[in-house]
Amino acid sequence: MVFKYSVLGLAVGSALMAMPVLAEVASDANIERINVTGRTFNDYKVGTASGAMRGDIDLMDTPQSVNVIPDFVTDEQLATNLAEVLVNDSSVTAGTTRWNRQVFSIRGFELDSGNGYLINGHQQWSHYVQPIETLQQVEVLKGPSSMLYGQSGPGGLVNMVTKKPTYDSMLNLGFDTDGYGSTRAQLDAGGSLNEAQSIRYRGVLVKQDTKYWREYSANDENQERDRWLGYLNMEFDLSDDLLLSVKYDHTQDKAGIDAGGWLDKQGNVIGERKTVWDAPWAFTDNTVSNLGADLTWHMSDNWKVKAGYNEQQFNRQRFDSAPQYTEDPFTKGYSIKPFDRYDDWQHKTAYADFTGEFALAGMEHQLLIGANYLDYYYGQYIDRYVDDATKGTITVVPGQPIVKPDLDYHRDTTKYESEYKYYGFYLQDLITINEQWKLLAGVRYDEQKKDGLGENSYAVSPKFGVIYSPADNGSVYVNYSKSFTPQAGITDPLNVNHDTNLKPEYGIQYEVGTKWELFDDSLLLTAAVFDITLENISVTELLTSSDPRSEDGKYTSITTQGGEQKHRGFEVGAQGKLGDSWFVTSSMMYLDAEYQTGDIREGKTPIDAPEWSANIWTRYEVTDNFAMNFGAIYVGERFADTNNTISKDSYVRFDIGAAYTMDIMGKDVSLRANVRNLFDTEYLDGGSDKMVTIGQDRNFSVAVEAKF
Template sequence: MRTITDDNGYYSINLEDSKNHVLITNSYNTVSAVRDIPDGEQDYRLDIQLSYKSLSLPEVDITGAQPQSYNSDIAFSATRMEIPVLEIPGSVGIVTRKLIEDQQATTMTEVVRNLGGVKGGASGEAGNINEVFSSRGFSMTNSRNYFRNGVRYLKFSNDALSSIERIEILKGPASVLYGAVEPGGIINFITKPTLYTPRYGASIRYGSYDYKQAAIDLTGPINTKKTIRYRLNAMYEDADKFRKPQNSKRYDITPTIDIDLGRKTTLNLDADIFRDKRTHDPGVLHINNEIIDHGFKTFLGEPWAYGKFTNTSFGYELKHRFNKDWTFRSSARQYFTHEDRLYFQMKTPQKDSTITRRLAHWDAKINYLNLIEEISGNFTTGFIKHKAIAGVEFGRLTNRRKVKGNMYTPINYVNPVYSEKPTDFEMEQSTDLYITQNTGAIYLQDQLSFTDQLKLLIGARADWVNDKQDNYIKETKSDEKNFAISPRVGAVYMPIPSLSLYLSYSQSFVPQSGQTKDGKAFDPIRSKQWEAGIKKSFFNDRLTSSLAFYKLSKTNLPTTDPEDEEFKILIGEQTSKGIELAVSGEITPSWSVAFNYAYTHAEVTETNDKNYPVGTKLANISPSQLNLWTSYLVRGGVVKGLSFGGGWYYQGKSYGNMAQTIELDSYHIFDCFVAYKRSFYKISANLKNVFNQEYYTGSQGNNLLFPGTARTLMVMLAVNF
């Protein structure tokens, strides 16, 4: 049953039966609201206050209910504007809170399996201390490709998910809106918003290997007029690992306050206090293309080696609506980050079943300030309708980094014996840097609607990047200045409202240091992508699907100068081509599904490097990746509130290095879950990696592989009032 409001926003619905009902209020430029109407009520009245959509709000404001869908019809990361997914000329992946909760995902590596063509795992030298990701064949670097509510986020750790409402990825080059980024795409963490109706939640989790987690989620108005609202998310986690003896501890506290300064102006204040400390795991030893005996569970580090990451950030966002068409947004965010690692660099396996290793200490203190001022709105020129956004962005980053180390006692990789933490171990300073980066940008984007069926998205961004570095060991200084203009254009044709066809072209850049033999500074690494696709929604937009074809190339890569091997020339090129298929949402109101498949062909396409000639496959990139997750919710009867389901994740074979001397086998992971939810509580149990598959997410160098997680049981009890 449907109805629309009158000019004053009032409406009524006559319900002829006595069943429970769910009222969904939709508006194009506001957050949808979901409210329960209990049975047996007569003349039931609801006062619903809708919030305007922004980068920091979810697609649905739910009070008295949990998130209901794996599907989202709006993806702010793609355009920074309220444009439906079907009208976006590009690939956008979204993982909703509902999907995160059903899977009981506790790491980003688990989450990104739901984003076709995206792969997660441990980092190289840092091992399990940090998660890294790749998309469409290219790595996503820690300092460039991650954002939090549209603001650049320096990702150097295993992030907590307790305050996350959903996760979005814009695939392919994204410099037009986000500046210097690697070409695979950007990942945007959208945090939970404040709500107008009080809601109080808490959860506890317990799992295999003594996993323990407790979390709270509190939100609601502070004053009677509801012009001041808050949200507080807090989480603490303590866990051992299947590769004993290892442990990790982390906590995350994220307070948020929204203040309505008037009917058209809202100020958001928020902070994030995060700490993660875990035992450093250098990985699994791999010799002559074979895993050492019992290597999957054999820990070759030391129990006292660690990675500790602390991050404190705070910021504001001020939004002012001039009228129904035009909005101004101002934001600023300050990060204080400390990366402290005492870790092992594994060196050379020996004939006596030992491996040499170097103990190192990494200490980096990073401060980052980001400022964004932008205006967006709707206007018409003749018969053409416009949705435009224009903005300026400034950033300043400082990084004081020191690294020292020395060779340490070898460890036996057959029967490792761990040592006591040394108290007087001398280390030699190998790195002592002070890095500053100042950035400035101006950008403009416009969606032109010639008709309801034909739309054109055009945009461009100009970036200025100034990188300075003081090297206190070599007693040298560098000052690199880069400038780049990044265009984007895309066309969408919608023959019917539920079907769209699109074609797009976009570019990205990444500054690089160094100079040619003639003393000319290196130009930025450039990336360009052509993409074509089709999107279709079904069942009144409950289920959406997309099919994309792309060709993505990365040029200006440095290779050896044939006239002088001590220098480089910029003729290198790597290319990724692929197909991606995704389906997500509800087949029926009870049956939900999230499916994706990606085929990726990534290789070297131009070089003069004899070690990695043209045709060399890129490292840690599997040609085939598939993920299917489905769940069913019982909505009536004696087991009303029961849900169950599971998933299958497949990763094809890949090479662990560019030399192609390490082969990573394909693997399958099966998960399942069952949950029971009543009015104020929910109990769920998830079994991950049901068949205890031994698998590896990536590799480092010629001898180390990073293991995936063994079979894990996770049980959760959550209460909501």
């Protein structure tokens, strides 16, 4: 079912954002009040991460490695997508950007688009470029988080926290452009709708037209993208103790396809770095809507109930040319196999949390009891180019036009459908034993129901942590956590174990870390050592006809489980204020990752898992109105194929920026200029050798923002 309220939602949002607001300060004892009165230059350090413990618990009391990236930093960087936000955490590495989506890994484990991302704690289907203009901060939760969120990978999760309504009226207007002619216009407004300030709103509108630097091989035209975004969040104080929040966002995002570059056996880019092998008429068109509500009831000063629901509708048309790699595309040409595909994803999520603080047996407890639920549906239609003579393949010669094929939309097509439901119950207690010691214990039970193979999966996910605070400003912690990811059944009729279910993959982590707040708590220093093992990896072995397991050639393969993937390493980070005028956010990771599967992957390193990576972004205030920025990103050598025969060189990318704020007619107006990839370094980003993302060359960006 496609949402019918998208146009209405945008119209209401536009009207609300344009309304004048005249109000006085409300007196509300229990409901959290948020004021936005302008930005300060001390927003690099964030003290809490709501996703880490499903509540606003101080990071110093969180026995887990967590990095919070505030919007103040990414606004300075003129970030336009999630990839440009996550470069601020070296434990996150980029994968492919194929099909107008972005793939990431945390601690070397790839995040699944179905369970690796959260919006305000709700599981989010993220098979598209996430809008970031609506975000207040991005939280990178490292290590297994299944105890709180259910099925997910062992590397961690990305929780995106959206902007909240404000009591006082605000209006920010922004515009930015770059050296390729891309433009983005933004409106961010908030305030109260009544004198008592019991009804508040926050709205965002974005129009973006992106012109990419890479060009199609057929006509030398640049890849382009057209995006609209509307966001509205309303808060209603139903009483002094009861808060209702209703959120809606709608994204319309159409872009040409760039599946990435091709590498030869030496890891060199085939052809020019700017060449796009996809056809100029290929595109993806995404329509995404989210509608949700959260209800918070403060039962007393120490007890609270919070419940929420979110419904996500994601429709995509992907008209793909699907270029096929050849070793010499310039003399022999290369082939495309066009198809037109329609995808329909529907996510319905719900949760209920009961939290409380109490004393028992001389110890303080912060208790969480909760449950969450996911109803997932996916449907797909696909129509392929059919030509009996070429078997659906068209030969392409670079520099010559690629004719758009006629597809037979009238022939019968079969709709593929998949759906499942899962729910989980969790219990967590953070116990303060005394001033030096805290203990965290939690457990979760999950069940997934699905028709067909893999119909039922059950899991118990524990988590334990101990925090020791040798000083008021520092802590040392250890934790043990576990993740699980259900696996599909074996459907290949030529496999010995066909029509059987696979067990879930389990990730087990041991982590030791430390956190310190220095300079009057203005600088946060962190470090962590981790050891993660992913168990129950499927291993498929090809069989010869003479192998007795093939039953005289009846079967050609056998799939079993028992393989492992081990990732060990350490991280360090710094975030906050170094002096009166100097601010920094920085991190570094060392990673030793390898397969222990007993097949061709044995001893190999996963794709896009560098041994070393690091980043830094700083701000120095020259005057009260003028500031300068400097940034650097280092990514070590990575493998581009499973066999580890093709590698991508390490690189360092430098960025700089400057901002000037002036008063025009009593309003703050900021001008910003940034240069990304200052020294025009040639580098390769994420993706395998057949769809690698080519690092962008030097690019200039300028922006203006006015605050009312």
